[in-house]
Amino acid sequence: QKEVEQNSGPLSVPEGAIASLNCTYSDRGSQSFFWYRQYSGKSPELIMFIYSNGDKEDGRFTAQLNKASQYVSLLIRDSQPSDSATYLCAVSRDDKIIFGKGTRLHILP
Amino acid sequence: DVKVTQSSRYLVKRTGEKVFLECVQDMDHENMFWYRQDPGLGLRLIYFSYDVKMKEKGDIPEGYSVSREKKERFSLILESASTNQTSMYLCASSVSGSFSYEQYFGPGTRLTVT
Numbered sequence: 001q002k003e004v005e006q007n008s009g010p011l012s013v014p015e016g017a018i019a020s021l022n023c024t025y026s027d028r029g030s031q032s033f034f035w036y037r038q039y040s041g042k043s044p045e046l047i048m049f050i051y052s053n054g055d056k057e058d059g060r061f062t063a064q065l066n067k068a069s070q071y072v073s074l075l076i077r078d079s080q081p082s083d084s085a086t087y088l089c090a091v092s093r094d095d096k097i098i099f100g101k102g103t104r105l106h107i108l109p
Numbered sequence: 110d111v112k113v114t115q116s117s118r119y120l121v122k123r124t125g126e127k128v129f130l131e132c133v134q135d136m137d138h139e140n141m142f143w144y145r146q147d148p149g150l151g152l153r154l155i156y157f158s159y160d161v162k163m164k165e166k167g168d169i170p171e172g173y174s175v176s177r178e179k180k181e182r183f184s185l186i187l188e189s190a191s192t193n194q195t196s197m198y199l200c201a202s203s204v205s206g207s208f209s210y211e212q213y214f215g216p217g218t219r220l221t222v223t
Contacts, residue, residue: 031209032208032209032210032211034211034212036214042216042217043199043214043215043216043217044152044199044214045214046211046212046213046214049211088151088152090212092207092208092209093207093208093209094206094207094208094209095207095208096208097154097208097212099151099152100151101149101150101151102151
């Protein structure tokens, strides 16, 4: 089982709709969870981080964490063409961080 | 805002050359990291440093070394560049403590070894 797993996509979502990106992880000792956005040819940019079970909202973005089921998700409301990018999930504990390979999101105009 | 800068956006080197990649952060972060990113393989940790003059191997340290003489600067060294080191190299920094804190990335250096 991969340590951090994401569907590679592409995930196509109409403009204005909600985009839902999912990530599962295998290490139950994981403590911190991050979502990064990466445009083609650019470096990852931190969007959200979450440490506790439940939802965390920041503008159009909501991170959801369920430690019992070992998944973390990112919801993007009112999707815009500028949201088209690869989204990386990262899961960490004190001594290591593991990045997923990312999900490509394509917002359809 | 955290700012992490890298010395070059694009670099072309010949096989066998010694290559230096420099990274500077301006947020007084304790931790600094070097990754490489390759299609299909994702981000892989090469080395990290949690303090000046301290370094720890990551998942793929072979063929690389690092130097951290000042808190704000972390250098990656390819002792003798090889074609399989052609990649995007990403530097990151985070506050002290552990891997549990968010990392901020520099713009990356796309290195081509011919």
